[in-house]
Amino acid sequence: MTLYKQISLLVSLLLLLLLGGVLGINFFKLKNSIEDQLYIQAKNSAYSLSIALSTIQNDHQKVREVIDTVFEHGAYELIEYEDQERLPVYRKQKVESRLEVPMWFTHLCNIHTVPVESQVKDNGQTLGAVLVISDKEVAYQQLYDLFKYLLYLFIFFTLLGHLFLHFVLRILLRSLKSIQQQAEEVNHNHFIIQKDLPSTVELRDVMIAMNSMIKRVKDLYERSSEAMKKYQDSLYYDPLTNLFNRRYFQVKLPEYLLANDDRSHGALLLIRMNGVPFGNKKIGHKKMDDLFIQFSSILQKLCNEGREPILCRLNGTEFAIVLPAYHKLAATELAQNIIKAFLVLADKFGLRENLYLSIGICEYARKDQVRDLLSCADTALFEASRHHENYVVAYGRDKEKSVINNANKTELRDIVVKALNEERLQPQFDPVVDLKTHQEIFYTLTFDISYDTHMLKFSDYAQMISDLGMEYDLMKFELEYMKKHHFKQHTIAFPLMVEMLHESEKLFYFEQSVKEIAKNMRGSLFVEISEYDLLALDPIVAERLSKELREHGVRIGITNFSGEKADYSYLKYTAPAYVKIHESLYLNIGSVSQNALHTLLGSLDIQLIVVDVNEENISRLENRSIRYVMFS
Known part of the structure; x- marks a missing residue:
């Protein structure tokens, strides 16, 4: 035969x-x-x-x-x-x-x-x-409805299978559908191993070779993920409470202060648990460890509603919490809730008379100096400690308030609505630079709001837009703007507000708009979404979005990449073109973790872009094989 x-x-x-x-x-x-x-x-x-x-x-x-x-x-x-x-x-x-x-x-x-x-x-x-x-x-x-559906499905796939078989055989058996599927799924970061091998020797050899290659890529990805997880656990996590440690706090705080989003303003809480030596003598170290573990769970639960909070254990008795988009009153209210929960916990261990919390709070804004913020928070913590009881001291910012801080919610809405109606949003292009060729390869597009004598940058008003519930209005303006204008920049990336994905009507409008924009672009188009927002999405929604965008020639880019997740499967199902990581975080993760990160991203064909880069660190980045950067 x-x-x-x-x-x-x-x-x-x-x-x-x-x-x-x-x-x-x-x-x-x-x-x-x-x-x-x-x-x-x-x-x-x-x-x-x-x-x-x-x-x-x-x-x-x-x-x-x-x-x-x-x-x-x-x-x-x-x-x-x-x-x-x-x-x-x-x-x-x-x-x-x-x-x-x-x-x-x-x-x-x-x-x-x-x-x-x-x-x-x-x-x-x-x-x-x-x-x-x-x-x-x-x-x-x-x-009956199911029967009709299955019957149509049966007829469709039967005809499709025979047509495909006839076509493949008429072009001299170039490749089987299964092998083609394997190759396509590798491009989408899905690793499929074909278990049913054909009896024909030639095709069997091809499929075995394909399976071997895919298995190697998959093993490389899994080993890199596991290596990064183990290294990150030892580098950035407190072994007792599983909170982040002081090193992580020192790395992430500068990143938040330089961020171009709503992480760049908020409140810093320093918490000191007083009376721990008495607790150790009274109930023993083991039970005190249990108390610390439960207290950490309380902090995680109370801060869960915040957007990308950072919870760290700085030493045996002190904790730090960074709360983006929190103002002084909201942070104080949270601190009081922490004290209430702590009193219940201390009473549970019979230490209510021995332990108390001192909490110092200081507001921060974009480009505040780390040392000034820590000094402010330390002063607040010192003042709280002087009371020798559960006490909170909170400081606002001494600097001149911006128009955002001075205005109430109605005034803020009026500012945004007027800017949208009168088209007072001015496009800003931040370049991604190729260190090898010294050329700007693509640009991230954001819009600044012109208001009287003020110029509000995207990072200054991003959280305000979310608080006002106007994400869709801003996103619609940006999409319509990109439809009408042809940019001299060939390749553009723009940030996605996840509000667009929560309703089918808005999602449909977004997809149709992106399709139209991509059709008129001379170069490529990227849609950027933060790692935090991406992980908050249902994986099915995220995978569908990535697939829909790829069908129109548009790729996803991930911002605020932390490289600290235990599971990197989201990189597989979203198949991003690149991830952006902050310079301070990248330079502090160590060579072992950097190598694992490069191997992981390389196995998935994902580019790494380091952002907020200082000129003096260029040589260090080049020595670590970093090619693409965005300067601060």
């Missing part, structure tokens, strides 16, 4: 058996499941009615009302109530049939509905019986 006939016969048989088997198995499984559901529904309804009717058996009017209500709100063919002498009291039966299923199909399926009878009893005395029969017309309709 020729190779052509072998493949033709084998694939045809497999296709018919597979699709036919799936059709038959799923169909009859669903049929049995529906019959079981009809029986359970009738049984539960009969039981519920028997209980209800046992209390009103002498009131025929209420009996009718109860049975009518159940009948109208369910799918029943008959509900009948008989007295103890088996004489009918009330009978409710379906009269009109709305079945839109062919008779041959009902004969083929022949769904059986079992009548269910339940005794109506009161104090052990039988008062009557209620009979319930479920309506099988709904089941027939569901089965």
Whole structure:
């Protein structure tokens, strides 16, 4: 038998058996499941009615009302109530049939509905019986709709399979569909190992080689992920509480102060637990460790509503919390809640009289100096400690307030609405530079708001937009702007506000707009989303979004990449073109973690871009194989 006939016969048989088997198995499984559901529904309804009717058996009017209500709100063919002498009291039966299923199909399926009878009893005395029969017309309709769908699916894939087989064989067996699928999925960071190898020697060798290559790439990805996880755990996590440690705090705080988003302003809390030596003497070190663990859980729970908070254990008794987008009053309220929860915890361990918290709070804004912020927070903590009891001291910013801080919510909304209506948003392009060629390869597009004599940068008003619930308005303006204008910059990236993904209408508008923009672009188009927002999305939504964008030639870019996640599977299903990591974080993760990061991203064909780069660190980055940067 020729190779052509072998493949033709084998694939045809497999296709018919597979699709036919799936059709038959799923169909009859669903049929049995529906019959079981009809029986359970009738049984539960009969039981519920028997209980209800046992209390009103002498009131025929209420009996009718109860049975009518159940009948109208369910799918029943008959509900009948008989007295103890088996004489009918009330009978409710379906009269009109709305079945839109062919008779041959009902004969083929022949769904059986079992009548269910339940005794109506009161104090052990039988008062009557209620009979319930479920309506099988709904089941027939569901089965018929499924049958049509599966039949169409069967016909479609049968024709598609034969056409594809004929086409492949006519071009001298260039490659099988399975091998093509493997290659395509590798591009999307999905690693598929084909287990069913063909009997033809030539094709078997090709598929074995393909499986071997994919397995190596997959192993490389998994080893890199595991290496990064282990290194990050030892480098940045407190072993007792699983909070971040002082080193992580020192790395991330400068990043937040330089961020171009809502992380760049908020409040810093320093917390000191006083009286720990007395606690160790009274209940022992082991129980004090348990107290610290539970206190850390309290902090995580109370700060969970914040956007990208940082919770760190600085030393044995001190903690730090960075709360983006928090103002002084909100941070103070959170601190009071921490103290309330701590009092309950201390009382639980019998240490309420021995332990107390001192909390110092200081507001921060973009480009504040780290040393000034820490000095402010330390001063607040010192003042709180002087009271020798649970106490909070909070400081606002001494610097001149911006228009955002001075304005109330109504005024802020007016500023934004006026800027949108009068098109006072001015585009700003921040370049990504190739250190090898010293050329600007693409640009990140954001919009600044011109207001009187002020110029509000995107990082200054991003959180305000979210607080006002105007993400969609701003995103719509930006998309319409990009539709109307042709930029001299060939390749553009723009930040996505995840509000666009929460409603189907907004998501559809976003996808259609991006499709139109990408069609008119001379170069590539990227949509940027922060790692925090991406992980907050349902993986199915994120994967679908990435797939839809790729179909239009648009790729995702991930910003605020931390490289500290235990699971990097989101990089596989979103298949980003690049990730952006802050300079201070990258330079402080160590060579081992850097190598693992490069290997991980390289295995997925993802570019690494270091942002907020200082000129004096260029040589260090180049020595570590960094090619793409964004300067601060």
